[in-house]
Amino acid sequence: MTKYLTHLQRLEAEAIHIFREVAATFSNPVMLYSIGKDSSVMLHLAMKAFYPAKPPFPFLHVDSTWKFKEMIAFRDSEAQRLGFDLLVHSNQEGIEQGIGPFTHGSNTHTHIMKTVALRQALDKYGFDAAFGGARRDEEKSRAKERIFSFRNPQHSWDPKNQRPEMWKIYNTRVAKGESIRVFPISNWTELDIWQYIMQEEIPIVPLYFAASRPVVERDGMLIMRDDERMEMLPGEVLQQKMVRFRTLGCYPLTGAVESGATTLPEIVSEMLVSRTSERQGRMIDKDEAGSMEKKKREGYF
């Protein structure tokens, strides 16, 4: 325990240590890059961990083809700015079958276009370790997960039989076909993330800031109509509203919040008085109780 370091400095050092541990012990690691604010922080930390070298692993974006357009633009500009090795993978069979959240529901869409797509990409490149930006404060089953989370050859998580994780000693040994998901920002809270983004001036997707956007109220959520694939249902009206997003994912599954917060301090201020958690805007967590744990067992991040 040291008083010499601030809270954020400690979190940063822990994350950097984890990044380096993976680079030193795995033969083929990858970072899952989902473009959201947590990914932006992860990317920044990875750049720091290996400075003056570049991160010695590629960044993989699993593209469900339903992400906000602004996310894709941001992804490509970041890859250019920082010069990291970007891989993009989509589930081609899913695309051919026309899988989408409107036609097949959030469950099927998430399973085929995210979970299955991720498994395909991991198998295709034979990655033995994959960084993810999950935080323990996000959701109950994530609070239970190790920093180094073992996956069997089918990519599934066995929550009842996790490897003990003592001190800062990580068991990174895997047999052929097995892999480990690694979560360097496990111990960060949502507030820590925002505070760090402010302190380090880390670029984030503009969708986090309030702006006038076209939204439709559906199933109690404000959905932004990002392209014409979203058809209006009877009785629905498209409205321009000042909204922003607390998390980012597939646009049909991500609820906006009405907000006037156009700066980072305003976002933080809003977050501090909020009475709902950030994941509330995600359809994926609502389908059934324990749904995150179930998805993780199937190989979701």
Add this chain to the structure above:
Amino acid sequence: MSKLAQIDLSPPNSAAEEISAYMAEQEKKSLLRFLTCGSVDDGKSTLIGRLLYDTKLIFEDQLAALTKDSRKHGTNGEDIDLALLVDGLEAEREQGITIDVAYRFFSTPKRKFIVADTPGHEQYTRNMATGASTADLAIVLVDARQGILRQTRRHSFIASLLGIRNIVLAVNKIDLVGYSQEVFDEIVADYQTFASRLGFNTIQAIPLSARFGDNVIGPSENLDWYKGPALLQHLETVPLDSADTARPFRFPVQFVNRPNLDFRGFSGTIASGTVSAGDEVVVAKSGKSSRVKRIVTWDGDLESAGEGEAVTIVLDDEIEVSRGNMLVAPEARPEVADQFAASVVWFAEHALIPGRSYILRTETDQVTVTITDLKYRIDINSFAEVPAKSLDLNEVGVVNISTQEPVAFDPYKSNRSTGSFILIDRLTNATVGAGMIDFALRRASNVHWQALDVDKASRAAQKDQKPAVVWFTGLSGSGKSTIANLVEKRLSSLGKHTYILDGDNVRHGLNRDLGFTEEDRVENIRRVGEVAKLMVDAGLIVLVSFISPFAAERRMVRELLCEGEFLEIFVDTPFEECAKRDPKGLYAKALRGEIKNFTGVDSPYEAPDDPELHLETVGRTTEELASEVEKLLVEHGIIFNYDQSSWSI
């Protein structure tokens, strides 16, 4: 609501300066990591749920989900069940127990907290240890109706062993004993009696009710006889160990950063002490010294850096340093040894057995080790040192460990980072144990190798052969001894010097004190391995005919010998066939239950994955099988200078 006023829930207005001021305040807060432990149903998860709930860290949507969950899984009738806030796994909610550790985060105006909610069941002790390994303080919960239980003692002991020095004894469910001071005092006295031997710095006893919130975040009228702090006040004010900058510099090298020929830096996290540019440092394992040229970070070079910082150090010259080594202060160096004594907590179903080899990992180093001695097991109830032959799941013991390469370390008592390790099973890669190093075993106290002038090579040359161990493994009655016998006869006729070590014969002499338990079987093989090694040193071709059912022991013998000196032959005869042959009538007895631990019946046989020779015996003559062995010996250069036509039976 007045007791909530102290809680951090109303941020200032949205003005940028005020937010910055608020953030700056957040940054100044200290961090306390603690865990809750104790027996099943003592209310650990409920207490954490209560802390989160009362400090207003539960969001509306989470509360709505909790209310729904409580109706489905809750144990409090109509009331919400706060434990469901932390028991995040489906199996946990269904069974109403905690299986694995959950990490939760909360903060008050004074401090930030990371809390590990750990399981109470004995079978999940390893998950409790996981939570304790990174904690500064432990809240030991006791159910006021039950008093001190076995798990209370076990968890207190493990907390102490892992170096936790601050304890809160939370006497929970005090409402269920009528808020009785007498009950409280009795439990506190009981606890202090046994905990006096555990070396805690502080033990703060607090009566409370997690379910109703008495004494959790503020004082309770129901407990007016209690004059001490409420739980949260204590957690906010308990002094933390600050970084002791006087501790010697330790920098375990994690990663060598070499993007191009002009840059070579050593990346890692400083485990203790401080370092500045220009300082002399020593490479722990080689003793070579150098100077720190730069301390590199993305934010610019640093003049100096201290404990907990993740940096990259560039040295003045090109001395050899790789992952697993340590840069250290020249005037206070760590131990570098290949034998040490350590306390071990065992996590696996499969027991720790002396003689077995495992992979040992420290923060950055990895080495193959053998447990050379299990000195004793520690009885959780009496804390007595009990002689033991093995360490079972969740047991704690003290062992001697011998490593294949020297490792650099400090005693755990002086440095948690450089004095700790985990043990990994070599086959499954599971983490099977955690250890804390006590002290190095001095070479001087061991037997030194006598350097001899006549060596293995010269003795072998005299015999015109290459010495080796030919290891026959297989079920009882598979034909090992029969084949080995014939091979020896043939080798002898070629003028080769051989010896057969046979399982049954050795058990009549050298190993007559050993039975057939797993521990004894391991020791049996260890001794035979050592004898075979001496014979190889004498230049002999040693034919060993042993069931040797466990892969770990066969590998141990392989590693005793030099490369190419160990040839494993799997005599593969199906169980049914062996049982049918049954030359000694043993299968019949075992199947009737008259012999215990019989391989293939009630004790497993682990077939070799990759033997030098796999002999399937069914339908083949002993002569054919022996010839295959001879062919193997020729291929491996064990026998040479012979005339094939002279082979005879």
